[in-house]
Amino acid sequence: MVDLTQAQKDVLITEGHQLVVGGPGSGKTTVSILKAAKIAREKLRPGQRILFLSFARATVSRVFEAIDEQQSVTKEEKRRIEVDTYHSFFWRILKAHGYLVGFPRRMTILTPPNEAIALSTIRSAFKAQSKLSDEEKAQKAALEVAERMRLATEEGKVCFELFAERVAILLHGSAKVRELVSTMYPFIVLDEFQDTSAQQWRVVEAIGNSSTLIALADPEQRIFDFIGADPKRLNHFKEAFKPSEHDLANENHRSKGTDIAIFGNHLLTGNFRDEPYQGVEFEGFGSNPNQAFTSLVAQVLQARQRLIALGRRDWSLAILVPTKRMTRLVSDNLSAPFGKVPPITHTAAVDMEGPILAAEVIAFLLQQSIHRDRIDKFVDLLCSFLNGRGGATPTKGNLADAVRFRSALEKWNGYLARGKAPPGNGVLQTTFAVYQAATAITLTGQPDADWTAVRAVLEAGACTRLVEVAQEARNVRLLERGTQLRQSLSQDWRDTGGYKNALAITRQAFVKEHFATAHKPESGVVIMNMHKAKGKQFDEVIIFEGWPKRFKGEIVGNPDRIVGGNVNTGAMTQARQNFRVSVTRAKIRTTVMSPTDDVCVLLLSAE
Numbered sequence: 376m377v378d379l380t381q382a383q384k385d386v387l388i389t390e391g392h393q394l395v396v397g398g399p400g401s402g403k404t405t406v407s408i409l410k411a412a413k414i415a416r417e418k419l420r421p422g423q424r425i426l427f428l429s430f431a432r433a434t435v436s437r438v439f440e441a442i443d444e445q446q447s448v449t450k451e452e453k454r455r456i457e458v459d460t461y462h463s464f465f466w467r468i469l470k471a472h473g474y475l476v477g478f479p480r481r482m483t484i485l486t487p488p489n490e491a492i493a494l495s496t497i498r499s500a501f502k503a504q505s506k507l508s509d510e511e512k513a514q515k516a517a518l519e520v521a522e523r524m525r526l527a528t529e530e531g532k533v534c535f536e537l538f539a540e541r542v543a544i545l546l547h548g549s550a551k552v553r554e555l556v557s558t559m560y561p562f563i564v565l566d567e568f569q570d571t572s573a574q575q576w577r578v579v580e581a582i583g584n585s586s587t588l589i590a591l592a593d594p595e596q597r598i599f600d601f602i603g604a605d606p607k608r609l610n611h612f613k614e615a616f617k618p619s620e621h622d623l624a625n626e627n628h629r630s631k632g633t634d635i636a637i638f639g640n641h642l643l644t645g646n647f648r649d650e651p652y653q654g655v656e657f658e659g660f661g662s663n664p665n666q667a668f669t670s671l672v673a674q675v676l677q678a679r680q681r682l683i684a685l686g687r688r689d690w691s692l693a694i695l696v697p698t699k700r701m702t703r704l705v706s707d708n709l710s711a712p713f714g715k716v717p718p719i720t721h722t723a724a725v726d727m728e729g730p731i732l733a734a735e736v737i738a739f740l741l742q743q744s745i746h747r748d749r750i751d752k753f754v755d756l757l758c759s760f761l762n763g764r765g766g767a768t769p770t771k772g773n774l775a776d777a778v779r780f781r782s783a784l785e786k787w788n789g790y791l792a793r794g795k796a797p798p799g800n801g802v803l804q805t806t807f808a809v810y811q812a813a814t815a816i817t818l819t820g821q822p823d824a825d826w827t828a829v830r831a832v833l834e835a836g837a838c839t840r841l842v843e844v845a846q847e848a849r850n851v852r853l854l855e856r857g858t859q860l861r862q863s864l865s866q867d868w869r870d871t872g873g874y875k876n877a878l879a880i881t882r883q884a885f886v887k888e889h890f891a892t893a894h895k896p897e898s899g900v901v902i903m904n905m906h907k908a909k910g911k912q913f914d915e916v917i918i919f920e921g922w923p924k925r926f927k928g929e930i931v932g933n934p935d936r937i938v939g940g941n942v943n944t945g946a947m948t949q950a951r952q953n954f955r956v957s958v959t960r961a962k963i964r965t966t967v968m969s970p971t972d973d974v975c976v977l978l979l980s981a982e
């Protein structure tokens with residue numbers, strides 16, 4: 376049992392709406408759980424629960440972990456704390472009452488990959504996002520909004536983007552629905568409140584009329600400005616609800632005995648001290664892939680050794696990187712390190728779109744369908760992969776290739792319709808050859824072996840796009856989807872003597888996964904984008920960024936940096952906050968790795 380600070384004790388005894396602020400590791404989550412337990416004991420009627428709302432499933436797992444840590448909270452009290460994401464909570468409301476805001480009664484979720492596919496036609500008509508004028512950006516956004524609404528109202532396919540907005544309209548418009556929600560959840564904890572978007576805030580505003588709100592926030596951990604978080608959000612809350620305010624200040628319980636939190640605070644201003652920071656190390660590396668990754672691997676091995684020496688089984692080491700591309704590169708390098716170093720077991724938090732759509736291609740091949748139109752369906756899935764793999768920011772190359780494949784298929788079918796063989800040099804020849812090889816495999820009924828066999832055929836084939844499918848599909852294992860998928864595929868084999876429903880099963884598995892919240896927190900070595908580390912904690916953290924590319928001494932490219940291009944642009948507030956969040960995830964030690972000849976601008980003292 377922890378000894379609570381006075382400020383934490385005040386949170387427990389004060390009634391009404393509350394705003395709890397405090398720096399990283401100051402004990403906001405902890406006290407809110409104790410508070411929730413107290414409410415469960417003293418205030419809830421049978422059937423009622425306390426809702427703990429988080430942004431991401433990843434954070435939810437950290438909350439579950441924090442609940443487990445509290446031995447003073449009884450099983451029954453824990454049962455009455457419901458931890459959920461905004462998305463999943465909103466979806467429940469929409470499913471029950473969405474018809475009040477123009478949605479059909481039967482609705483399905485349009486998952487991000489499928490949303491990306493649905494919007495790819497609109498997006499492919501515009502230049503790359505960075506090259507658009509403000510007017511073009513607005514025009515593109517308006518078309519996307521209209522299409523999302525059309526899909527929802529006409530086809531019942533609702534994407535995440537619409538959730539908060541529609542729920543806000545619903546709750547503001549219907550006192551009855553509001554009452555229903557508040558009767559079920561008379562108390563709601565809002566985690567990471569500083570990142571609440573405008574639409575989510577509208578929802579909170581409505582619910583706060585009938586439920587008591589406890590908002591947890593660190594104004595300086597606001598890292599989601601780019602999706603609508605607002606520096607003034609805490610003021611909105613204060614004005615609307617007049618909450619009691621509790622400042623847990625810079626108490627740092629996460630990394631007690633270190634200067635990690637102090638270093639985090641100094642990062643915000645760039646005013647560093649001369650004295651070293653206990654628990655924070657800097658490791659420079661040479662600006663080339665060999666030296667960079669060799670240094671990284673050395674750091675990872677040393678950290679792993681230190682953690683194993685602690686004698687605990689659940690140690691965790693996070694490698695935090697600035698970009699998606701870097702997540703992939705680091706994962707590849709740990710899987711096959713340079714020299715004689717054996718592979719380093721790890722998990723990588725990669726974006727889901729590419730792997731999910733790649734998994735669909737493989738699942739379709741596992742079906743070994745003999746239907747006449749099967750090549751059409753196959754090309755269709757490949758095009759979906761190309762259109763959707765980049766999520767909201769598809770590359771021109773992928774979009775163009777999808778168009779190319781479609782028109783090749785049309786020609787191909789044209790030849791077949793005329794009773795002729797398609798020409799040997801057509802775009803689809805190699806694709807078709809790989810397709811035939813993959814569907815000719817003798818399957819065994821062991822889903823993992825069969826899955827790997829199909830993937831291997833794609834990987835070894837001559838169609839470069841299918842090679843990419845295979846590579847992306849490798850992350851399905853990393854996404855920890857394996858187990859559930861495997862069980863369902865096994866069942867299918869037993870039921871049908873083949874994998875006749877593999878595609879539907881795979882799709883279903885991923886939709887379920889979107890709402891699965893009871894994840895164990897990460898342990899072992901994990902790689903993730905710095906943004907994704909929010910709200911988490913690890914024993915050790917390594918922050919690793921990219922390096923400049925030079926030609927004749929001049930920098931010609933500087934990708935994957937914590938600050939874009941490593942260019943000092945003045946305040947750099949968002950980048951500083953983001954960096955601080957990453958640094959303060961560690962309990963014991965944070966190692967910052969940056970190229971020696973072009974050190975991260977945020978590490979240089981402000982003049």
Ligand SMILES: Nc1ncnc2c1ncn2[C@@H]1O[C@H](COP(=O)(O)OP(=O)(O)OP(=O)(O)O)[C@@H](O)[C@H]1O
Pocket residue numbers: 377378379380383397398399400401402403404405406441444593628629909910911
């Ligand atoms: N009063 C306390 N005394 C000792 N340890 C504490 C105290 N309060 C919290 N802790 C511990 O400190 C760690 C960090 O606490 P917690 O996760 O609640 O912080 P937080 O403010 O929610 O952090 P962040 O905003 O960075 O996610 C946890 O391991 C928790 O058990």
